[in-house]
Amino acid sequence: MEANQSHNLDEKILRVIAELSLVRLADIKPTDRLREDLGMDSVASMELLSALAEEFDLEVEMEEAMAITTVDGVMEMAKKRLLAA
Amino acid sequence: MITQATIFAGTNTDEPDVLRSLTQNIDRFGRERIDAKAIDREHRIPRELLREAAVLGLFGLSIPEEHGGAGFSLSGVCTAIAALARWDRSLATTVGLHLGLGTRPLVAFGSAALRERYLPDLAAGSKIAAFATTEPAAGSDLSAIRTTATATATATEMATETATATATNELAEANALIVRGDKIYVTNGGLASVVTITASTPSLGGARRGHSLLLLEREDKGVDVGPEESKLGLRGSSTVPLYFDDVRVPMSRVIGEPGKGMSHLEHVLAWGRTAMAAGCTGAARTALMSAVEYVTARVQFGKRLAELDVVKAQVAKMAALCFSMEALVSAVGLVADDPDRLLRRSISAKVFASESDWTVVDMALQLHGGSGFIEETPMPMLLRDARITRIFEGANDVLLVHAGTIEIAQPDTRPDFVEDASPRGALAQQANAFHRRVREKLEALKAAHGLRLLRRHLDIHALGRLVVLRDACDAAVARAIAEGSDSAHSLAQFFLDGAQVEAKMHLEPCPPLEGVRTIAGSVYAEVVG
Numbered sequence: 001m002e003a004n005q006s007h008n009l010d011e012k013i014l015r016v017i018a019e020l021s022l023v024r025l026a027d028i029k030p031t032d033r034l035r036e037d038l039g040m041d042s043v044a045s046m047e048l049l050s051a052l053a054e055e056f057d058l059e060v061e062m063e064e065a066m067a068i069t070t071v072d073g074v075m076e077m078a079k080k081r082l083l084a085a
Numbered sequence: 086m087i088t089q090a091t092i093f094a095g096t097n098t099d100e101p102d103v104l105r106s107l108t109q110n111i112d113r114f115g116r117e118r119i120d121a122k123a124i125d126r127e128h129r130i131p132r133e134l135l136r137e138a139a140v141l142g143l144f145g146l147s148i149p150e151e152h153g154g155a156g157f158s159l160s161g162v163c164t165a166i167a168a169l170a171r172w173d174r175s176l177a178t179t180v181g182l183h184l185g186l187g188t189r190p191l192v193a194f195g196s197a198a199l200r201e202r203y204l205p206d207l208a209a210g211s212k213i214a215a216f217a218t219t220e221p222a223a224g225s226d227l228s229a230i231r232t233t234a235t236a237t238a239t240a241t242e243m244a245t246e247t248a249t250a251t252a253t254n255e256l257a258e259a260n261a262l263i264v265r266g267d268k269i270y271v272t273n274g275g276l277a278s279v280v281t282i283t284a285s286t287p288s289l290g291g292a293r294r295g296h297s298l299l300l301l302e303r304e305d306k307g308v309d310v311g312p313e314e315s316k317l318g319l320r321g322s323s324t325v326p327l328y329f330d331d332v333r334v335p336m337s338r339v340i341g342e343p344g345k346g347m348s349h350l351e352h353v354l355a356w357g358r359t360a361m362a363a364g365c366t367g368a369a370r371t372a373l374m375s376a377v378e379y380v381t382a383r384v385q386f387g388k389r390l391a392e393l394d395v396v397k398a399q400v401a402k403m404a405a406l407c408f409s410m411e412a413l414v415s416a417v418g419l420v421a422d423d424p425d426r427l428l429r430r431s432i433s434a435k436v437f438a439s440e441s442d443w444t445v446v447d448m449a450l451q452l453h454g455g456s457g458f459i460e461e462t463p464m465p466m467l468l469r470d471a472r473i474t475r476i477f478e479g480a481n482d483v484l485l486v487h488a489g490t491i492e493i494a495q496p497d498t499r500p501d502f503v504e505d506a507s508p509r510g511a512l513a514q515q516a517n518a519f520h521r522r523v524r525e526k527l528e529a530l531k532a533a534h535g536l537r538l539l540r541r542h543l544d545i546h547a548l549g550r551l552v553v554l555r556d557a558c559d560a561a562v563a564r565a566i567a568e569g570s571d572s573a574h575s576l577a578q579f580f581l582d583g584a585q586v587e588a589k590m591h592l593e594p595c596p597p598l599e600g601v602r603t604i605a606g607s608v609y610a611e612v613v614g
């Protein structure tokens with residue numbers, strides 16, 4: 001994946017996270033934990049991952065999604081899937 | 086005259102004896118003092134009656150003893166609200182809102198200073214509390230709240246400090262938030278001296294775009310109370326809009342952590358919806374008793390209606406629903422200290438109790454024949470009062486989707502009931518089997534749709550229905566086992582039988598949900614364009 005492509009993807013993912021976590025885009029850091037830092041309970045973080053799966057047309061197993069706890073984790077999962085596609 | 090001292094006896098408020106005496110005293114108050122028809126007709130609860138309820142200690146039931154209340158747990162509060170709702174739903178709503186949404190934020194999250202300042206008057210009932218979250222553009226979707234509380238520069242700095250250190254009261258008073266916005270449908274709004282509001286406070290930081298809970302006083306400059314709404318039911322309860330026009334609120338009146346309003350709200354709403362569900366159980370009992378009275382006295386075809394099999398079966402269904410909804414509301418009280426289970430169970434109890442209340446009241450009205458339609462009987466008022474319970478404290482369909490989503494994210498795990506050889510063991514076996522079926526359904530949905538399942542709201546809604554039914558069955562079975570009587574066993578079994586039939590519709594929807602989705606899509610395109 002090209003560097004600027006990857007950057008665009010990060011940006012897109014962060015935008016979805018901002019929308020669903022109700023945290024301002026500028027305040028979200030890759031190291032943020034979905035629950036503790038962004039205030040997303042397990043339901044909200046599942047909904048986030050599901051929104052990403054929809055947006056990027058990704059096939060993600062429920063169990064794999066449930067193991068993701070950070071913004072970084074979300075981005076990695078999305079990139080891995082997109083590269084594999 | 087009933088006094089506060091006699092409303093409950095003893096010190097452990099959850100002792101069965103204490104709860105029994107509480108119920109008896111509320112019953113006496115209801116019989117002697119409450120005229121539900123007059124309240125409904127005049128669209129108001131007489132001030133004198135509210136004062137008597139205050140003298141009785143009703144407004145302080147959930148408030149800690151150190152602040153002048155009785156320190157009842159959620160279970161005790163539910164017992165009281167259920168007892169009160171047997172006599173009048175408007176009064177039960179007024180008191181229930183005060184004990185639940187109205188004062189719970191302060192009790193659970195308020196600073197020591199706030200609690201000391203406000204709780205004694207609220208416990209005594211000399212002040213009444215309200216809770217305002219809903220707005221014209223934010224009903225089911227609370228993330229759309231537009232009321233803002235903007236911090237002055239120093240207040241913003243303080244918000245960061247308060248998370249780590251306790252700021253002095255003087256400093257807190259000197260720093261203020263400016264509140265601007267409108268709230269609607271505020272129960273108790275016309276009576277209340279204090280109201281907890283949810284406001285967007287982005288400048289205070291915190292997760293989820295920073296909402297905070299704030300305490301406003303009726304007397305704060307810029308608070309305006311709108312006119313009473315004219316309602317289908319609960320006509321004696323106060324429901325008004327509130328307007329906030331640059332209301333200056335000291336930082337010290339932020340309830341709980343600044344910016345953490347949405348997480349606090351989750352706990353507060355769980356309490357509120359459980360207290361409301363308790364009201365449903367009381368009203369449904371009244372409807373059942375009224376129907377029993379009617380069918381026992383009324384003679385047609387040379388027989389009392391109560392002797393007809395069709396009528397008997399209907400009364401049995403109503404009784405089984407009352408039994409199960411009471412059991413489920415009690416079951417919420419047992420998990421009040423466990424946030425996750427409180428959330429899940431309170432949703433099930435709210436949905437199940439409000440729907441069962443409606444069903445029971447509707448069946449009771451039917452059994453009254455034409456007289457059930459006439460305002461002289463209690464039935465029309467009971468029906469009108471019951472209708473809102475499926476909407477407020479979270480519309481049921483919204484809660485069903487929430488229940489289904491929670492189940493997907495964290496499947497419920499509870500130990501199986503013991504399946505011994507007794508008749509109770511047979512009930513246990515059915516409840517355990519139901520659990521397994523719900524779990525299998527969930528696994529099948531996950532396997533079929535993966536993460537996309539969370540976008541399939543029809544499936545999630547159906548799963549939510551199964552969760553609610555499962556929790557109601559569990560509660561009914563647990564109650565039957567605990568009570569051990571034949572009648573409890575029969576009521577639980579009767580309920581389980583009906584629940585299995587209903588569950589089948591959601592386990593194997595017919596037509597399949599895919600078909601429903603397609604049809605609904607084309608109807609939508611045609612109607613909405």
Ligand SMILES: Cc1cc2nc3c(=O)[nH]c(=O)nc-3n(C[C@H](O)[C@H](O)[C@H](O)COP(=O)(O)OP(=O)(O)OC[C@H]3O[C@@H](n4cnc5c(N)ncnc54)[C@H](O)[C@@H]3O)c2cc1C
Nearest residue numbers: 216217218219224225270271272476477478479480482483
């Ligand atoms: C008498 C009364 C007293 C009240 N007291 C208070 C109070 O004290 N404090 C307070 O803050 N609020 C109070 N409310 C407000 C009440 O909580 C809201 O009316 C309720 O939450 C529903 O919001 P809404 O009316 O905006 O309905 P909407 O959000 O407009 O929803 C309308 C309907 O659409 C459907 N729907 C909406 N979203 C979904 C979804 N995601 N999935 C499926 N279906 C959906 C449901 O059928 C719902 O009933 C009160 C309301 C009344 C009428």
